[in-house]
Amino acid sequence: MGGFLVLNSSNNVVRTVPSKKRKHPEYKSKIRELISGIRSDNLREAVRLPQGVDINEWFAMNTVDFFNQISLLYATLEEFCTQTTCPVMNAGRYEYRWADGTTITKPKTVSAPKYVEYLIDWVETEIDNEAIFPKNPGEPFPPNFEDFVKRILRKLFRVYAHIYYSHFHEIVALNEQAHLNTCFKHFLLFVSEFQLVDKEKEMAPIKSLVETMLDQ
């Protein structure tokens, strides 16, 4: 049996009960049970481009939403995802190196919290850049806006992959797996609907989870 957390309701403290090794990430053993309650019809409708709405505007709004969600979800794991526990940003055997194409052009190995810190700073800068994400009515998007969106969403996927692979037992202990699953399923449906993240290349680390969620 893998390591697990017990919620001690009397004093609002969560204690960790350690085990030396886990043969596989815990999300795998309970995938079907954990995502059985998601109302797929609602989420599928939520990702469809509304009639008459500009597709870039739809990409922009959803990108901001996904960023806000993953930022808040990751923030709940900050004391578990540290330099010590996660010295390398990875999802199992897949290591993610950081590069943003401007300040850091050569991908470099960093810890998971450092990677997420870089990522959040970078995404905030992108979103706040009015040349990429215009704010005023009528201002046009850049012609290659979809490329910016793909880049952001691909990197956000990596945070989900890391959470599912390395921190799912904490998520369960904090009783927020329903919220994580809903956000991730929404994310998957959206990127699949508009083919914004390469399923084969990018989603391999948690392929079984992705397939189960999309098949539902």
Added chain:
Amino acid sequence: MENQEEDEVVLAKVTSEVEDNFEDEGLVSNSTLEKVAAAKKYIENHYNRRMRHIQQRKERRWVLEQKIASLDVSEKEQLELLEDLQRKETEYTRLMRNRLCVDDFDLLSIIGRGAFGEVRLCREKKTGNIYAMKKLKKSEMLSRGQVEHVRAERNLLAEVASDCIVKLYYSFQDPEYLYLIMEYLSGGDVMTLLMREETLTETVARFYIAQSVLAIESIHKHNYVHRDIKPDNLLLDKYGHMKLSDFGLCKPLDCRNISAMNVNEPLNDENINESIDGDENCSIGRRGRRWKSPLEQLQHWQINRRKLAYSTVGTPDYIAPEVLLKKGYGVECDWWSLGAIMYEMLVGYPPFYSDDPVTTCRKIVSWRTHLVFPEGARLTPEARDLICRLLCDSEHRLGSHGAGAEQIKAHTWFKDVEWEKLYEMDAAFKPVVNGELDTQNFMKFDEVECPKPARTGSGPSWKVSITPQNINFVGYTYRNFDAVRGSRHSLDIKGSVSPPRSSTDSTRSDSAIDYTKLSTGGDGSQQ
């Protein structure tokens, strides 16, 4: 763009076993538990809102198509109307992702001040639109237990689309304050009107009371009870039409000393508690208890009226007895307030007015002995009857037991009122308003210098520490579709046609996603 990231993903030479790096007795901090609570709340609110937006978008399209079908317009015009709606939908989508903050507005003159903050005129920089900005201090609301009150206000304003209710365009927050960006009603409030006019004729009073009935009815339909309806909260637009608001900034009366009051308790000095939480600038302390003539009452009321309105105590004159007694109350408490306002309009001062709030409260609780009409008051029998049937026991009050506004509208005093046309007809008084920035119908307030908050958008950010204070205000952000202005082709699509509604559209509905079904075992542990 793709190439520079080719080697960002590396298949590491590690075994498939994942090291468990947990320390033996690690504890989860309160900070993490607070972040979890905030994240969950944010996500639930987000999906509720998202499902509601889908439905509302369908409705807007449906209503426009119905209107187009019923109008005799050319194909070209039909196309223009549909294109305009699509443009507005796209613009609204943009508005939804933008982080609003106080820096997006030019702050103009202050038009209201209260215990929790202020209301001021403002201009949105990017559009030039004029609004009223209500600014509420989070720490004050937390310390006074007003978090639910302000959340209810924001929800009410966001949910109720009515000509009788002040319109909310945006709500957002920064670390210190909550902001409500509302339509600016330049005609002032009914309190100012009453101070200027002293008394109103029954014809004029009927107009305002009738519009108040419609306003109260519209909030009751959404299962809200206002509890604090008073002339200060009845605002006039530039045409003189009235809308319900709460510009008084939730000034709750400190009722700690009143809750144990007994209806039969005598009104003597020993029973009157002096410790009510008064404002030091507000001279409403105890004075002599001698009987006052109606004229003295009127003069005294006029002198103290503004001081009461802007004190931290507020005025209890319009509060129903069951609210003061904390006996449990329903929507009928708002009809009592309406009765008290009607009395004041026709007599010149409220029915239970006294020098100090505690005595007023005692009079309200003992209303049977204190509700009297002065001899000089020239009220028709119908007006007296309506007042008496509103200022009475909640069991027998008009509008109670589910009878609602219809029972009040049916009263003989309203016999000539054309309810459907109330907001189309000329108002009883047309306020003097010189331009959209005119504030002459509001009291003047001095500026108080305070440090300007840093630009922090209303969207969540992991870098902003989620304090216990902020957890209480998760999900406060709001954008109204009406903030997007239509082109000249626009049709008013808030018509009488009502589209079929799906279950997800309920403004009070639970999440479209059932979170309870998604959890594992009750203790949160994984087997």
